[in-house]
Amino acid sequence: MSEQQLPVVVIGAGPTGLAAAAHLVGRGLDPLVLEAGAAAGSAVREWGHVRLFSTWSEVVDPAAEKLLAPTGWVRPDGATYPSGADWAERYLQPLADVLGDKVRYGATVTGVSRAGRDRVVDADRESQPFTVLIETADGSEERILARAVLDASGTWATPSPMGGDGLPALGEKAASARVSYRVPDLKDPAVRARYAGKRTAVVGSGASAFTALAALADLSESDDGAGTRAVWILRRGISGSTFGGGAADQLPARGALGLAAKAAVDDGHADAVTGFRTAAVERDGERLVLVGEDGRRLDPVDEVIVLTGLRPDLSFLDELRLGLDERLRAPVALAPLIDPNQHSCGTVYPHGVKELSHPEKDVYLVGMKSYGRAPTFLAMTGYEQVRSVAAALAGDREAAERVELTLPETGVCGGAGLFDAPEATPADGGGCCAAPATLTIGAGAPASSGGC
Structure with a gap:
């Protein structure tokens, strides 16, 4: 042949x-x-x-x-x-x-x-x-x-691991029974029971993390989800671009997804931890403690959802x-x-x-x-x-070599590669390059004028 x-x-x-x-x-x-x-x-x-x-x-x-x-x-x-x-x-x-x-x-x-x-x-x-x-x-x-x-x-x-250096965090593999790398299907009764009433860390800053945060927020408002809480782990800070393009996104559903994630935080269903790069996962009885490269130890969680790409x-x-x-x-x-x-x-x-x-x-x-x-x-x-x-x-x-496609504008600004750039830090210290912090974003939180 x-x-x-x-x-x-x-x-x-x-x-x-x-x-x-x-x-x-x-x-x-x-x-x-x-x-x-x-x-x-x-x-x-x-x-x-x-x-x-x-x-x-x-x-x-x-x-x-x-x-x-x-x-x-x-x-x-x-x-x-x-x-x-x-x-x-x-x-x-x-x-x-x-x-x-x-x-x-x-x-x-x-x-x-x-x-x-x-x-x-x-x-x-x-x-x-x-x-x-x-x-x-x-x-x-x-x-x-x-x-x-x-x-x-x-x-x-081949999902990326939790570790901030691109490698599995110490203890990540040993904790695999309580770590997932997928957006949970909370309509599945077994999956729903896994997260209902639990404290779950969501690691990541993209559309998948938005989806997980919004789903957990919905669960927390349901009859069987009382006590459900999320902690959102970001390796960088929070800026106007963190939640995507919002109403400016020419893919409206993607913009709406970012807004839903923002609402989950604003409404108190999730706390945000910024500037946190996970170095280790430790046991605290049946729960897990995430330890950052800077030595910070977060409050224990029951589950971790890793959506880092x-x-x-x-x-x-x-x-x-x-x-x-x-x-x-x-x-x-x-x-x-x-x-x-x-x-x-x-x-x-x-x-x-x-x-x-x-x-x-x-x-x-x-x-x-x-x-x-x-x-x-x-x-x-x-x-x-x-x-x-x-x-x-x-x-x-x-x-x-001919182009036969017109793509929508993303409506999104912000690249993961820029979160360490000191020159991008706005004068007020806010934005995506702010110093690491743990915060709950609510209606009273000041809006950042900066962005990365």
Whole structure:
């Protein structure tokens, strides 16, 4: 079989991976989607209880819709907001079903290389197809040859730890029975019982932390949630940008989510601890005590929810020559566009094959995985990425380099990389660069005039 007859292997049957397959089919190319789970959108289903802050109109790929239309598929109301479960059941699974045997379930990719060439060998490297090693659901192994590889496996499986230095805090692993790295589904009776009437620390400052804080606030106001309290742990301070774009966010649901988190704090359901980087987790009987790098010890909590971001698993790509930024682990041409150390406001402009290319020809990290450790990825961004990559693989360079997407403004200012910058501290000492403090934010708290 010639290399041109080999499939394009797509790793992951999530939103971006399935969109990639749709675009490849539209270009006359043969995709093979390898999904570790038993159904399409396996990772999405794990957060199925969480509602997206993008509407249906923003999470359905145009090429995918073309494949679905002849089947009688009815697109959901574009102005409504799906949950993760809605997205998986009403869009991702029907799309995978249309793709048929182009999607394989129970296929975990454990390695990718060039056939007969490890990463050291130069000779005839680009003339060799890719070899993809998979482990199937029954534990057997298989090698698949591919003309190109798109890794759309995402970052869901590798949440970042609690420690402020990027490593697990001392005692974090030992306390694993009381530490979660996911937004809890408080409609599940068992999960609800775990947090009801308890004091829970929520570590993190993004949309997931907002969601958890708002959910715990709702629980505390319910009949079975009396005594439920949250303590919100932030590694930086609080500024006008802490809660996102609010009413200025062009993704209104995302702005509303930040406002809901703010209300949870303002209404006394949560206390905020700022400038706190966790160094250790200690036991206090059945409860946990978080200890900061500065020696501070917080009051005991019953549970900890760690929502400090996600990171890519690059281990199975180790034999490929990837060009990755040393900080974000994103493609080097993309990293400056998304680096929170350099960008505090605005949006990432749409990008494609040019920014996603690596020294290893015809291998691409797409979707959330392309962002490495950077946050705030949008589904529309992934769809534009794979449209461009599919065009490039089909030899249509003009289409590959054309921008066919307009993204909403984020409405959010504030980058995690700036919280230590002393020059950003406002004169009144407030804002995100203020000295570490423990406070309850209420109606009487002064508004900060500064920001980072």
